Amino acid sequence: MEQLQSPFAIPHEDIEALNESDGFCMLRSYLARNAGFCHDHSQCDEQIRETWMLHRDILHALLMPVVTLFRRASALAEAALCTHRSEDLELAFAGEARGAFLCLQCFLTEEEDWCRGIGCPACVVSATLSTESHIRLTIAASLLSTASIASPASTPQHEELPNNRALPPLPHILPALRTALAADPFWSDDSDMWPYLLSRATQLSAGIQSLIAECTNLESLVMSPISARPTHALQKRGITFPITPFANAIQAEEKGVKLRKSKLAKRQLRLKDEEIELMRRVALQCWVQAKVPKQVRVEVLGTGKLTRARSLTCP
Incomplete structure (x- = not known):
């Protein structure tokens, strides 16, 4: 029986360079727990299965930082917009970041x-060539791994790795992916497919970089003293922030002793309330002349809710 081969061919020297990375080796050790092959691919010999797992691990190292970034962006958008509706979260971003x-x-x-x-490592790797979206995201993730614009502080970290075990750049998939597309019967008919996919992936990569920058700005917004409410939404998604003396001072201020209002302050508040009540009465008189239904007047102006008290502005 003919052995099922991985569609990707990565040079041996590139594999050796990856194996010298502590972060990548740690990731491979973690992913080795999920090494179950399906019935079709379990018939392959051990060397071919090892190749499938290596290529699955490379794809995982490329894509999971993007998944982590999306989770972080979603949590920050939820906190900023105070909503759990997924269709509204895009409103927290603009331009290329919103598109990404x-x-x-x-x-x-x-x-x-x-x-x-x-799932099956071989099926995961084979699915990379299944749709244009899979290919475009794989190319964009590879471009992101080598992008110098993303600083270590803003680059999404891999969730299974400590911060001091960063993954190396992973451009190795690009030539292997291009060769696989040229050899694939479905994609090889269009000679302009690779330039098109690379152009679209470059746009997506730029949009994701903009999303990283906007997440940094959004994080500053939701952690400001005015909006202390989003912390719980972020903690539910596993996103935490360091406790700083400034944050402690904010919490201490919020829990401080309540101030007593002076007589002058109370009088000014009553004057403000009476001014609002006078404007409501003027609007009510105008609406009566316009024959606006009583139910509408009650609902909009809230008539009948305030009791008559001694006026400070009228004798």
């Missing part, structure tokens, strides 16, 4: 298991 967020949201809703490498 929408693209990731649509794709991960259907294909998060593939991004996480869940």
Whole structure:
């Protein structure tokens, strides 16, 4: 029986360079727990199965930081907008960042298991060539891994690795992916497919970089003293922030002793309330002349809710 081969061919020297990375070796050790092959691919010999697992691990190392970034962006958007409606979260971003967020949201809703490498390693690797979206995200993730614009502080970290075990750049998949597309019967008919996919992936990569920058700004917004409410929404998604003396001072201020209002302050508040009540009466008189239904007047102006008290502005 002919052995099923991986569609990707990565040079041996590139594999050796990856194996010298402590972060990549740690990731491979973690992913080795999920090494179950399906019935069709379990018939392959051990060397071919090892190749499938290596390519699955490379894809996982590429895609999971993008998944982690999307989760962080979603949590920050929830906190900033005070909503759990997924269709509203895009409003927290603008421009290329919003386009990248929408693209990731649509794709991960259907294909998060593939991004996480869940299932048969051979099936996960083979699915990379299944749709244009899979290929475009793989290329964009590879471009992101080598992008110098993303600083270590803003680059999404891999959730299974400590911060001091960063993954190396992973451009090795690009020539292997291009060769696989040229050899694939479905994709090889169009000679312009690779330039088109690379152009689209470059746009997506730029959008994800904009999303990283906007997440940094959004994080500063939701952690400001004015909006201390989003902390719980972020903690539910596993996103925490360091406790700083400034944050402690804010909490101490919020829990401080309540101030007593002076007589002058109380009088000014009553004057403000009476001014609002006078404006409501003027509006009510105008609406009566216009024959606006009584029920509408009550609902909009709130008539009948305030009791008559001694006026400070009228004798």
